[in-house]
Amino acid sequence: MTTAIASRYTAEYSSIAPTLPGQNLAWLTTLRQEALSKFSAQGFPSLREEEWRYTNVSAIEKKLFAPSAIGQVQETVSKELISKYQLADAWSVVLIDGHFCAELSVLEGLPETVTVMSMAEALAQQPDNLEHYINQAVNNDEHNFVAFNSAWFTDGLFVHVPAKLVLEKPVQVLHLSTQGDLLASTRTVIVAEAMADIKVIETFVGLDVAYLSAAVTEVFVGLNADVILYKMQCESDKAYHFGGIYVKQAKDARFTHHNFAFGALLARCDIHTDLDLASECELNGLYLGINRQHIDNHTRINHLKPHGISRELYKGVLDNRARGVFQGRVIVAEDAQKTDSQMNNRNLLLSNDAEADTKPQLEIYADDVKCAHGVTVGQLDEKSIFYLQSRCIDEETARNMLTFAFANEMVDKIKIKSLHDQALEQVLIRFPQAGINKEWL
Amino acid sequence: MLSIKNLTVNVNDKQILKGINLEIKPGEIHAIMGPNGSGKSTLSHILSGKAGYTVTGGSVTYQGKDLLEMAPEIRAREGVFLAFQYPVEIPGVSNIYLLKAALNSIRKHHGQPEVDAMDFLTLVKDKVRLLEMDEKFLYRAVNEGFSGGEKKRNEILQMAILEPKLCILDETDSGLDIDALKVVAEGVNSLRAADRSFVMVTHYQRLLDYIKPDFVHVLAHGQIVKSGGAELALELEEKGYSWVEDSKAAI
Numbered sequence: 001m002t003t004a005i006a007s008r009y010t011a012e013y014s015s016i017a018p019t020l021p022g023q024n025l026a027w028l029t030t031l032r033q034e035a036l037s038k039f040s041a042q043g044f045p046s047l048r049e050e051e052w053r054y055t056n057v058s059a060i061e062k063k064l065f066a067p068s069a070i071g072q073v074q075e076t077v078s079k080e081l082i083s084k085y086q087l088a089d090a091w092s093v094v095l096i097d098g099h100f101c102a103e104l105s106v107l108e109g110l111p112e113t114v115t116v117m118s119m120a121e122a123l124a125q126q127p128d129n130l131e132h133y134i135n136q137a138v139n140n141d142e143h144n145f146v147a148f149n150s151a152w153f154t155d156g157l158f159v160h161v162p163a164k165l166v167l168e169k170p171v172q173v174l175h176l177s178t179q180g181d182l183l184a185s186t187r188t189v190i191v192a193e194a195m196a197d198i199k200v201i202e203t204f205v206g207l208d209v210a211y212l213s214a215a216v217t218e219v220f221v222g223l224n225a226d227v228i229l230y231k232m233q234c235e236s237d238k239a240y241h242f243g244g245i246y247v248k249q250a251k252d253a254r255f256t257h258h259n260f261a262f263g264a265l266l267a268r269c270d271i272h273t274d275l276d277l278a279s280e281c282e283l284n285g286l287y288l289g290i291n292r293q294h295i296d297n298h299t300r301i302n303h304l305k306p307h308g309i310s311r312e313l314y315k316g317v318l319d320n321r322a323r324g325v326f327q328g329r330v331i332v333a334e335d336a337q338k339t340d341s342q343m344n345n346r347n348l349l350l351s352n353d354a355e356a357d358t359k360p361q362l363e364i365y366a367d368d369v370k371c372a373h374g375v376t377v378g379q380l381d382e383k384s385i386f387y388l389q390s391r392c393i394d395e396e397t398a399r400n401m402l403t404f405a406f407a408n409e410m411v412d413k414i415k416i417k418s419l420h421d422q423a424l425e426q427v428l429i430r431f432p433q434a435g436i437n438k439e440w441l
Numbered sequence: 442m443l444s445i446k447n448l449t450v451n452v453n454d455k456q457i458l459k460g461i462n463l464e465i466k467p468g469e470i471h472a473i474m475g476p477n478g479s480g481k482s483t484l485s486h487i488l489s490g491k492a493g494y495t496v497t498g499g500s501v502t503y504q505g506k507d508l509l510e511m512a513p514e515i516r517a518r519e520g521v522f523l524a525f526q527y528p529v530e531i532p533g534v535s536n537i538y539l540l541k542a543a544l545n546s547i548r549k550h551h552g553q554p555e556v557d558a559m560d561f562l563t564l565v566k567d568k569v570r571l572l573e574m575d576e577k578f579l580y581r582a583v584n585e586g587f588s589g590g591e592k593k594r595n596e597i598l599q600m601a602i603l604e605p606k607l608c609i610l611d612e613t614d615s616g617l618d619i620d621a622l623k624v625v626a627e628g629v630n631s632l633r634a635a636d637r638s639f640v641m642v643t644h645y646q647r648l649l650d651y652i653k654p655d656f657v658h659v660l661a662h663g664q665i666v667k668s669g670g671a672e673l674a675l676e677l678e679e680k681g682y683s684w685v686e687d688s689k690a691a692i
Binding site: 390393394401408 | 492525
């Protein structure tokens with residue numbers, strides 16, 4: 001990436017900057033300026049960077065995706081898409097083309113002590129609070145998609161749950177992109193104070209056009225708190241998607257992430273979490289690639305203190321010429337004795353032209369730990385096929401059923417019924433040849 | 442029901458079954474006993490159609506048809522059921538889905554329409570009670586996270602619902618505690634019928650205390666070396682396999 005290309009983006013910035021939220025906040029302006037100059041210097045990440053070696057984002061460089069200004073967005077809203085993806089049993093914040101849409105958001109009945117509001121509004125109402133969180137779980141040095149997001153984010157979501165509060169319903173943030181060549185850059189901050197309990201769903205959808213969705217989410221899981229975060233990435237199949245989820249877990253905190261990557265032409269998702277003393281994390285992922293989709297998932301589990309537990313299972317099913325990338329790093333610091341970590345990545349290739357690149361990495365600096373990792377790229381288990389055949393099912397149907405089952409294992413982990421059904425629908429749509437009889441499920 | 446004539450089978454060019462002869466009539470229960478490596482499992486695999494075995498001679502006739510010519514799923518639809526020694530776990534497919542898919546495959550094979558959803562549920566719940574299982578098992582993934590005993594029970598549940606003609610029980614005893622064994626045996630006994638036959642392949646005589654066989658055959662070195670009634674199993678238990686292992690083929 002040459003600075004010349006980056007400068008195409010940065011040249012536009014001066015006209016965009018006045019429309020961005022938090023203009024009056026010195027700390028945010030400084031942060032955005034730092035991010036901008038970092039991005040100007042290096043542009044988007046290149047294949048030369050180890051953590052980007054499998055994912056070429058030059059298509060994003062060649063285009064010039066620009067954020068939409070507030071107020072232009074309502075006309076093109078696809079009600080159909082919204083009603084399909086907005087969960088009935090959740091509070092929801094709808095972001096259209098990177099801007100909060102109050103009209104479609106559902107926030108009635110939230111407990112008074114809980115904050116769920118758009119990032120723009122939060123920056124206006126409680127800027128001092130936000131200063132403690134923005135760019136605190138990640139910083140602009142992580143890589144330039146983060147810097148890009150810091151400089152360009154137009155809105156997003158702020159969720160704050162006070163100590164000991166158990167939020168009965170989940171909170172959904174529904175990102176909808178409706179315009180070609182559009183940049184939807186959003187920042188989400190989720191804070192669960194000590195012993196709070198919250199479930200958040202990030203859903204990404206879009207109309208059938210080429211846009212860039214760049215979303216950064218920072219999560220702060222307090223002492224002994226519990227956060228379950230779902231990501232449903234169902235972008236348009238022409239879209240580009242970058243999502244970064246950066247998590248700080250306090251002592252005894254539990255964080256679970258379910259990452260479903262179904263859409264986009266090119267999608268990259270980073271999930272990084274830092275574990276404190278005896279905190280636990282579970283990272284689940286499912287990526288289904290068809291046609292020429294490229295789906296890259298990059299996880300980093302950072303065990304900083306003793307007695308942490310991490311479980312990770314990522315599964316990919318790749319057909320046609322699709323390519324799946326999994327890079328999973330587990331780092332166990334010198335101080336993080338008695339860490340218990342398991343990482344697994346399993347891939348099914350359904351076509352000779354599909355490709356899976358998988359790179360699990362364990363970096364262990366402590367000497368009394370239990371860490372395991374496993375990777376498979378391959379075919380279905382012959383024993384399972386025979387078992388199904390011996391239960392009257394022909395070989396082809398057995399293979400299809402096992403392919404579906406391979407993906408469905410991850411869908412079955414979703415405990416929110418409406419979300420579960422959405423994910424199941426996505427799996428069935430992508431593999432109609434599985435011949436699954438929906439009525440029997 | 443089943444007629445095995447002079448069956449010889451190789452695995453990787455090594456002869457495992459060296460001329461098996463066995464006649465099973467409708468309603469009979471046959472126990473095949475033998476020490477490890479005698480070829481017991483090979484016999485049950487051959488009957489159910491598992492890949493990896495080469496039949497070098499002899500024949501297997503099931504209800505007048507050449508069993509060895511049939512694909513595994515056709516055998517199953519024709520009424521051959523193998524209760525696995527090691528049932529496979531299939532995360533992502535629920536028990537009830539598999540049962541429905543299996544039952545409807547059989548019905549389609551016989552030109553019958555799909556089973557009515559309510560009738561199916563009634564049938565399944567009935568059999569679940571018979572095997573003293575929790576209904577929740579139906580909605581869990583096939584065998585995933587089941588204990589050894591639960592897996593074996595699940596095999597018998599499938600058998601009870603699919604109503605096969607020839608039931609092959611491969612080492613159903615192993616891994617079962619006595620309570621689970623009793624439940625499984627009760628399930629099997631309830632399925633005994635004039636037109637249904639059983640082949641129980643087992644290393645242990647204990648199973649036969651609960652499911653009384655009509656015939657006991659002792660397999661050693663790939664041949665049936667001794668056949669008799671239920672009393673043979675007791676004699677075998679007393680004297681050990683070495684009693685028959687060294688003797689010549691009885692048939």
